[in-house]
Amino acid sequence: MTPLGGPAPAPSRSSLSADRRARELTDSVGGPVVDVLVVGLGATGAGVALDAAARGLGVVAVDAHDLAFGTSRFSSKLVHGGLRYLASGRLGVAHESAVERGVLMERTAPHLVRAQPFVLPLTPLVSRGQAALARAGFRAGDTLRLAARTARGTLPPPRRLSAVETRHLAPALRADGLRGGLLSWDGRLTDDARLVTALARTAAARGARVLTRVRALELTGSGARVRDELTGEEGEIRARAVINASGVWAGGLVDGIRIRPSRGTHLVLRPSCLGPLPAGLHIPIPGENNRFVLVLPQDDGRVYVGLTDEPVDGPVPDVPRAPETDIGFLLDVLCSVLDVPVRRDDVVGAFAGLRPLLDAAEDRPGAAPRTADISRRHAVFISSEGVVSVVGGKLTTYRRMAQDAVDTAVRVRRLPAGPSVTASLPLVGAAPPHVLAALPAPHRLVRLYGTEAPAVHALAVRDARLGEPVLPGHPVTGAELLWALRHEGALDESDLLDRRTRIGLVPADRDAALNAVRELLGDAPNRGRTR
Numbered sequence: 429m430t431p432l433g434g435p436a437p438a439p440s441r442s443s444l445s446a447d448r449r450a451r452e453l454t455d456s457v458g459g460p461v462v463d464v465l466v467v468g469l470g471a472t473g474a475g476v477a478l479d480a481a482a483r484g485l486g487v488v489a490v491d492a493h494d495l496a497f498g499t500s501r502f503s504s505k506l507v508h509g510g511l512r513y514l515a516s517g518r519l520g521v522a523h524e525s526a527v528e529r530g531v532l533m534e535r536t537a538p539h540l541v542r543a544q545p546f547v548l549p550l551t552p553l554v555s556r557g558q559a560a561l562a563r564a565g566f567r568a569g570d571t572l573r574l575a576a577r578t579a580r581g582t583l584p585p586p587r588r589l590s591a592v593e594t595r596h597l598a599p600a601l602r603a604d605g606l607r608g609g610l611l612s613w614d615g616r617l618t619d620d621a622r623l624v625t626a627l628a629r630t631a632a633a634r635g636a637r638v639l640t641r642v643r644a645l646e647l648t649g650s651g652a653r654v655r656d657e658l659t660g661e662e663g664e665i666r667a668r669a670v671i672n673a674s675g676v677w678a679g680g681l682v683d684g685i686r687i688r689p690s691r692g693t694h695l696v697l698r699p700s701c702l703g704p705l706p707a708g709l710h711i712p713i714p715g716e717n718n719r720f721v722l723v724l725p726q727d728d729g730r731v732y733v734g735l736t737d738e739p740v741d742g743p744v745p746d747v748p749r750a751p752e753t754d755i756g757f758l759l760d761v762l763c764s765v766l767d768v769p770v771r772r773d774d775v776v777g778a779f780a781g782l783r784p785l786l787d788a789a790e791d792r793p794g795a796a797p798r799t800a801d802i803s804r805r806h807a808v809f810i811s812s813e814g815v816v817s818v819v820g821g822k823l824t825t826y827r828r829m830a831q832d833a834v835d836t837a838v839r840v841r842r843l844p845a846g847p848s849v850t851a852s853l854p855l856v857g858a859a860p861p862h863v864l865a866a867l868p869a870p871h872r873l874v875r876l877y878g879t880e881a882p883a884v885h886a887l888a889v890r891d892a893r894l895g896e897p898v899l900p901g902h903p904v905t906g907a908e909l910l911w912a913l914r915h916e917g918a919l920d921e922s923d924l925l926d927r928r929t930r931i932g933l934v935p936a937d938r939d940a941a942l943n944a945v946r947e948l949l950g951d952a953p954n955r956g957r958t959r
Contacts, residue, residue, distance in 0.1 A: 442633035442856050444917030452637040453656060457663035462486040463843055465652055465667035467644045470500035471823050473673035474627035475830030477636045482853055483845035487636035488665055490654060492643035494923050496624035499675050501927055502781025503823045504722055504734055507532055507541050507615030511569040512718055521805050522572060528825045529615045530578035537855050539864055539878030540623055543583050544616030545707040547597050549765050550607040554712055566612040586612040597707040602767045618875050620823060621927045625916050626855040640917060647672060647681050649814025669837040672817040676744045676784040682811045685819060686787035689744060693754035694734030696777030696933050701770050702731055711765055721761040727875060728903055733758050740782060750778035777934040786820040808836045872903060884911045898944040899937055904929045909948050921945045
């Protein structure tokens, strides 16, 4: 096991590339039986691959698309401490969330997760009773932090703010009637898709074969029939255990799994819409208890506003769309607290993700519950053919979900493996804060790449063209895209624009960056190398 801040695996061992994919796909299809086949490479599936590989098991992990293609790239980018679940009496889920938040912030991914302040403005729409309830909730959340043994230095305590302090942290708020605010803290990811990439690369460093663009057509307890989506060729991957971690698509591969997808929509705003935002915002939703619209400032200057919680019926799309009803709802709640309203034309992008909630309707008499009321608990099922499926849950608890799935596979299939070690296993790029702060690289790169930031920066130093932004006014450089091609498994322009970076969340920015990305794809083998 590698201690945090200790020697990391050599970059070549953790690097994912088109060449490595081709070699390992050839070795896997029609090859010897592996210990574990994982289907799905979102946060949970990549977490399963890492957990199994870290126990010394042979692992192949496949996904029909890219890393973090589905739900895992469409979250609020938050690592929640479980306050919402505590308020609804779900103590076990709340404690689990708080524990996993601490694991990410202090042990496994301190370069990707940091404390995020939030202000709940006490406007005339928030009664004194509601304010008192919210304040009690934030104090209970701090108790959760303490129970999870997360240091106060990692997550500061909540407190009451004056009206002046509130406006300082959120200048866009309407001053008329503002009584002050409530300051609280939670965990925030630099980027959810980058977390998945780090998980997959850490698994690869420990021997896992991570194969994107490989679709599982049929699962059994002893393997899968798969298709290479780049060539159309089909074959078999044989395994002693098969773990289905395909999220909202899990029921399409294994009979008997009932998922009730819930759509979460976010808006993307330019920074000029709200001005400087030293903190995020919790905006209470009228008529709802313990539900908020979140305003989330991002490192690239954009601002996300979310999120909705709407049930989705019918076939599950590859990429869900954000409907105008969701956009209008979020704008209405946002504008209820602003001095200058944000209009529909100010929304430069929107994204929607589908939460794979367990369908508990059969356990409740009468009408099915709202998706907002369904627990984010997870469950592990074993099919009649022996396929292990892990469903439900949420991004924060991906590691525990993965551990439970591998524990089940080890027990049922009698695999030679010990207990999980991932609670103390640093991801690629992880290091203590003082080590990260001393790295000879721009601060922004350190927050994205951790200890690998100097290597990314070196690409730009060797080739000045790679140090230029690929899009005017946006911080992503050619060096970052080249790093994604050589080390992070990106295969095409969509991987680069929509997951390794978040340029694609704004369609106009995506279009403007396409030519630069295509030029880099064509010249990638020769760029940035020492001649």
